[in-house]
Every structure is written in C-alpha cells, then in structure tokens.
Amino acid sequence: MSWAARMVLRAYPPSFRARYGSELAALTEELPDSARTTADLVRGALGAWIRPRFAGPQAxxxxxxxxxxxxxxxxxxxxxxxxxxxxxxxxxxxxxxxxxxxxxxxxxxxxxxxxxxxxxxxxxxxxxxxxxxxxxxxxxxxxxxxxxxxxxxxxxxxxxxxxxxxxxxxxxxxxxxxxxxxxxxxxxxxxxxxxxxxxxxxxxxxxxxxxxxxxxxxxxxxxxxxxxxxxxxxxxxxxxxxxxxxxxxxxxxxxxxxxxxxxxxxxxxxxxxxxxxxxx
Structure with missing residues (x-):
C-alpha cells in the first residue's frame, strides 16, 4: 500500500474507520498501488464525510x-x-x-x-x-x-x-x-x-x-x-x-x-x- 493510500484511509471519518477500517485496509492491500486506487479512496472518503451512514443499535x-x-x-x-x-x-x-x-x-x-x-x-x-x-x-x-x-x-x-x-x-x-x-x-x-x-x-x-x-x-x-x-x-x-x-x-x-x-x-x-x- 502506498503512503498516499494510507493517508487517505486515515482521512475517513472515525465512525467509518471503526466499523469498516480493517476491511477497507485489507481490500486496499490487494489492489495495485496506482493513482486510480488512491483516487477511488479519495472519492470514498469524501462520500463518507458528506453522506455518513450509521447502522446498528448505536446509529x-x-x-x-x-x-x-x-x-x-x-x-x-x-x-x-x-x-x-x-x-x-x-x-x-x-x-x-x-x-x-x-x-x-x-x-x-x-x-x-x-x-x-x-x-x-x-x-x-x-x-x-x-x-x-x-x-x-x-x-x-x-x-x-x-x-x-x-x-x-x-x-x-x-x-x-x-x-x-x-x-x-x-x-x-x-x-x-x-x-x-x-x-x-x-x-x-x-x-x-x-x-x-x-x-x-x-x-x-x-x-x-x-x-x-x-x-x-x-x-x-x-x-x-x-x-x-x-x-x-x-x-x-x-x-x-x-x-x-x-x-x-x-x-x-x-x-x-x-x-x-x-x-x-x-x-x-x-x-x-x-x-x-x-x-x-
């Protein structure tokens, strides 16, 4: 995983990282270290901040x-x-x-x-x-x-x-x-x-x-x-x-x-x- 991808993963909302952080990090490890991967992570981070979704009893x-x-x-x-x-x-x-x-x-x-x-x-x-x-x-x-x-x-x-x-x-x-x-x-x-x-x-x-x-x-x-x-x-x-x-x-x-x-x-x-x- 590139350093840019790691930085973007840290930019996700805390609630998102607590629920999906480990899964997203594992998925990113399997993807190629490319600008497209980083761009997809950036779009995902923006979407998580703009329209956060909460599920479960603590929603x-x-x-x-x-x-x-x-x-x-x-x-x-x-x-x-x-x-x-x-x-x-x-x-x-x-x-x-x-x-x-x-x-x-x-x-x-x-x-x-x-x-x-x-x-x-x-x-x-x-x-x-x-x-x-x-x-x-x-x-x-x-x-x-x-x-x-x-x-x-x-x-x-x-x-x-x-x-x-x-x-x-x-x-x-x-x-x-x-x-x-x-x-x-x-x-x-x-x-x-x-x-x-x-x-x-x-x-x-x-x-x-x-x-x-x-x-x-x-x-x-x-x-x-x-x-x-x-x-x-x-x-x-x-x-x-x-x-x-x-x-x-x-x-x-x-x-x-x-x-x-x-x-x-x-x-x-x-x-x-x-x-x-x-x-x-």
Whole structure:
C-alpha cells in the first residue's frame, strides 16, 4: 500500500474507520498501488464525510455525535468571517461603507456572540453530564486530544503579545510581513486543533444519545447563526462595492469562500442531527 493510500484511509471519518477500517485496509492491500486506487479512496472518503451512514443499535448516538462534531468544526472554520470583513470594510471605512453596511456588520457581530454562547452552552452540558464522570476513570485518554488546542492557544497569545509589543515600542518600524505570516499560520493551526480536538474527545467519551440531544439542538442554532453571519457579511461586501477587499492584506476573499462552504456543511449536518434527536 502506498503512503498516499494510507493517508487517505486515515482521512475517513472515525465512525467509518471503526466499523469498516480493517476491511477497507485489507481490500486496499490487494489492489495495485496506482493513482486510480488512491483516487477511488479519495472519492470514498469524501462520500463518507458528506453522506455518513450509521447502522446498528448505536446509529442514533453516532448520528448525533457526528452532527455535533461536524457543526462545531464548521463553526471553527467559518466564524472568522465577521472580524475579517469588519477589518476590511471598517478599518478604515471605504467610500461605499454606508449605514446599511455598518448595520449588517453589527448584525453579524451580534450573531457571532450568539453563536459562541450556543457553543459554550452545548460544551458545558457535555462537560457536566459526560466529561466529569469520564475524567475520574481515564483523564489522559479523554483530555489528550485537547492538549494541542491548549499548546497552540498559548503560542497564539504569546505571538499576539509579541506583535503588539513591537508595534507599541517601535511604531515607525512595525513587525515585518514574515512575523504576520508566522502568526497567521499559528492561528490556522489553532483553529484546526480547536475544531478537531473536541470532536475526538467527544467520540472517546461515547456520550449517550439522550445526553447529546440538547447539544444537537444547540448545534442547529449554531449552524443557523453561521449561515446568517455569512449572509450579512456577503451582503455587506456586495453593497460596499469598493476596493477595500482588494487592498486588504488579510485574505478576506478566502475567508468568505471557506465560511460559506462551512455554513452549508453545518446546515446539512445539523438538519440530520435534529431529525435523529426527535427520535431519541
């Protein structure tokens, strides 16, 4: 088996790997190491993520778990759309930054606050009902996936403090582009760890379906908040109609595309989760 095929096999959803991972790996070993085999595995991985199928007595629990994890991952991928567009359109404000644009951006900021509130409520529910009892038995097993989140978060804060210190002590000689690029890479790494780590911990906890019912409903609100944020920001950009986005040093267009795709993923996944929650 080629290294590319091994990497693709690891990219399959955890629930899929737990059920079919060994069989798929054995089948891949029998196939020739070709680009076609790797392409077939990539298509299978995408299909497993886009339309996951759960069977057996744990199907509803796995469906709720996948919906909560996927919506959280989508939120981490897309919530930066609000600060990015605010930075591009309001710092400094362009000629097309009207009262309507400001109102849309204020609405997006309010939705950002509501979304984080919903996320924290769901996380608190899981911590109280599932994580607390689990920590008494195997703390390292459940908290291990959160270590990269804490490490990258500390590096992110230290880097931000260093950038602020440089700009404060030498206003005429701010941090160079490589320092900003390095901090941006740390930010991306932190968001990736923040999106993936809690989902891995949730899978290891094996939270019962009744406990996941409330987080699944909150995930629906989180998905709606993300979609509304994207709508507000996209409309604000369309109404502004100036060169603020083109001249911005921050890749705002990339953030817009990623957030829009993430909102679609969150809406689809949360809709499937809420259907499972009704029958739990």
């Amino acid at each position: 509803r629990r796995l469906r709720l778990q996948a919906s909560v994890s996927t919506t959280w991952l989508a939120w981490c991928a897309g919530f930066l759309i609000v600060p990015a567009v605010n930075k591009a359109l309001l710092d400094p404000p362009g000629s097309g930054t009207s009262a309507l644009v400001r109102g849309l951006l204020h609405a997006g900021s309010a939705l950002l606050f509501i979304g984080w509130l919903l996320a924290l409520m769901g996380a608190a529910h899981i911590v109280v009902r599932a994580l607390g009892p689990g920590l008494r038995s195997r703390p390292k097993f459940f908290l291990g996936p959160l270590v990269p989140v804490m490490v990258s978060g500390i590096l992110l804060v230290l880097g931000l403090l260093a950038l602020l210190a440089i700009s404060h002590t030498a206003p005429s000689n701010p941090a160079g582009p490589w320092a900003l690029i390095g901090w941006s890479c740390v930010l991306i790494g932190f968001l990736m760890c923040l999106g993936v780590g809690p989902g891995v911990s949730l899978r290891r906890l094996e939270v019962p379906a009744p406990t996941l019912r409330l987080p699944a409903r909150l995930a629906t609100g989180l998905a709606l908040a993300l979609a509304a944020m994207c709508a507000c920001c996209l409309i604000a950009v369309a109404v502004a109609g100036d060169a603020a986005l083109d001249s911005s040093s921050f890749p705002v267009v990339i953030v817009l595309v990623i957030a829009s795709l993430a909102s679609v993923v969150a809406l689809v996944s949360s809709a499937r989760g809420i259907r499972a929650a009704r029958h739990t």
